[in-house]
Amino acid sequence: KKSGFPRDNAKNTIEFKENLSLPHEAYSLQITKDNVIIAASDKAGFLYGVQSLKQLLVTSANVNDATKAYKVPALEIEDAPRFEYRGVMLDVSRCFIPKENVKKIIDAAALLKLNKLHLHLVDDNGWRLEIKKYPKLTEVGAWRVERDGFFPERTAPQKGEATPVGGFYTQEDMAELIRYASERAIEIIPEIEMPAHTTSSLAAYPNLACPVVDEYIGVLPGFAGNTDGLVYCAGNEDVFTMLEGVIDEVAALFPSSYIHLGGDEASKVLWKKCPKCQAHMKAENIEHEEELQSYFMKRMSKYVQSKGKQVLGWDELTNSTIPEGATIMGWQGMGNAGYKAGKLGHKFIMTPARVMYLIRYQGPQWFEPRTYFGNNTLKDVYMYEPIQANWDKDVAKNLIGVQASLWTEFCNSAEDVEYLLFPRLIGAAEVAWSDANTKDWNGFVTRLDGVNNQIQQLGIISAASMYNIDHKVEPNQNNLKVTLSCIRPDVQIHYTTNGNEPTATDPIYTDPICVEKEQIVKAVTYKDGEVVGKVLSLPLSKNNATGKKVLS
Numbered sequence: 001k002k003s004g005f006p007r008d009n010a011k012n013t014i015e016f017k018e019n020l021s022l023p024h025e026a027y028s029l030q031i032t033k034d035n036v037i038i039a040a041s042d043k044a045g046f047l048y049g050v051q052s053l054k055q056l057l058v059t060s061a062n063v064n065d066a067t068k069a070y071k072v073p074a075l076e077i078e079d080a081p082r083f084e085y086r087g088v089m090l091d092v093s094r095c096f097i098p099k100e101n102v103k104k105i106i107d108a109a110a111l112l113k114l115n116k117l118h119l120h121l122v123d124d125n126g127w128r129l130e131i132k133k134y135p136k137l138t139e140v141g142a143w144r145v146e147r148d149g150f151f152p153e154r155t156a157p158q159k160g161e162a163t164p165v166g167g168f169y170t171q172e173d174m175a176e177l178i179r180y181a182s183e184r185a186i187e188i189i190p191e192i193e194m195p196a197h198t199t200s201s202l203a204a205y206p207n208l209a210c211p212v213v214d215e216y217i218g219v220l221p222g223f224a225g226n227t228d229g230l231v232y233c234a235g236n237e238d239v240f241t242m243l244e245g246v247i248d249e250v251a252a253l254f255p256s257s258y259i260h261l262g263g264d265e266a267s268k269v270l271w272k273k274c275p276k277c278q279a280h281m282k283a284e285n286i287e288h289e290e291e292l293q294s295y296f297m298k299r300m301s302k303y304v305q306s307k308g309k310q311v312l313g314w315d316e317l318t319n320s321t322i323p324e325g326a327t328i329m330g331w332q333g334m335g336n337a338g339y340k341a342g343k344l345g346h347k348f349i350m351t352p353a354r355v356m357y358l359i360r361y362q363g364p365q366w367f368e369p370r371t372y373f374g375n376n377t378l379k380d381v382y383m384y385e386p387i388q389a390n391w392d393k394d395v396a397k398n399l400i401g402v403q404a405s406l407w408t409e410f411c412n413s414a415e416d417v418e419y420l421l422f423p424r425l426i427g428a429a430e431v432a433w434s435d436a437n438t439k440d441w442n443g444f445v446t447r448l449d450g451v452n453n454q455i456q457q458l459g460i461i462s463a464a465s466m467y468n469i470d471h472k473v474e475p476n477q478n479n480l481k482v483t484l485s486c487i488r489p490d491v492q493i494h495y496t497t498n499g500n501e502p503t504a505t506d507p508i509y510t511d512p513i514c515v516e517k518e519q520i521v522k523a524v525t526y527k528d529g530e531v532v533g534k535v536l537s538l539p540l541s542k543n544n545a546t547g548k549k550v551l552s
């Protein structure tokens, strides 16, 4: 105030007030006809207050239109997050996402009041972080052969083939991203995957694989490699020396309190055959290969903890003794193994594959680019309640948050990544921020469009799949019953049965359509008089011999 700031409650001002009684990340927003007051106790709280104010502006006008006057409603908001961990994971290994695109996603995540960006930096398909002590990790491990087909069908790399596809972040790039995220109250959590899903590093340093492997190891363009179940050799001290060297640089580079060590889907076939691994098991009194993974993860966890960091890992770590103090990410099924870890006193985060893996189809599959694992619409994401009804309350206390995870097997560009992330990340962010008892799909939809517009104004692609029509065709006595639906409650479905493109003057769908002969049902969604979805076209005929539907 001494330096000329306006006095308290001055008119036509936005005032930031420190209020130390508010918890970390909480804020209050007070809008009167005279001024706007945002109060918080820390940077994150002020940032979230501003984000909420921006969202109110967007719902009243186009933010990019400087000629328009903005109106905000007079209101008072007291707001605080439900969970301390509100994350999004980007798999930058399967599909390298350039720094500038990651920044745009960080901007969107900040708008959604997310506070963790988990980067899956290592997998079979690429090592994405420069490690100065082991330069081949990126010189070799960040680049793969060219294969354009569907990820599961891409053939294994051959020795001597050129490897033009890939990319990586230098430590300088990563420091820039860390700073950028931190300015937006987002912490970047690095994941260095082990002991499996790391063909990229074994392509760079093949001596770190079990010596029973004699096939060529190359960075994989898809699933297929020359060696099944490729992992680090757990009986080779050089493996631990290398990984400790990596952790040294990662711990120094990332201010995050966490380092994620992966630990998922590790095949034990090579460890069973490997004389070094078997000798090591004998020496350490380890009976099963599953416990050898436990030994591996515990040893690396201790090293991470010796650097003053906490360990995060996937829920396979619950298959044997969990490293002490590790926080578990529950992913399989509905994330039940996370709860299992919680019962043992471990903190855990829910990212269940069925609802929080955004690789899945976000709308009716015939309109979507090819992916796998079934459907997971924006509504499914939004309606997800992480705390299950049968959970013990004391265990539920160990749940620190939720994360939307985007695996990028089916992405070939940053645009593909954005398409799968948005708008579903908006739903995930609501799950992480808002209390369970505020869940209201119709209410969410009315707020959604403004936020979605803001995200698109960042230059991000957001899918319109929520406007597409799902259908069900069932035999019904002598005809077929066609049921149409759309997850948006605020659209009208117009349809035709004569093969013509549906227009706003065609009938509005209310009840199932009865099809008695060969007919083409076409339907599309309209909102405010405009087409918003893709045209669903269903050529239908009833097979008279069997009475069964024929759907071509």
Ligand SMILES: [Zn+2]
Pocket (backbone or CB within 6 Å): 209, 210, 211, 232, 233, 234, 235, 236, 270, 271, 274, 275, 276, 277, 278
């Ligand atoms: Zn071995």
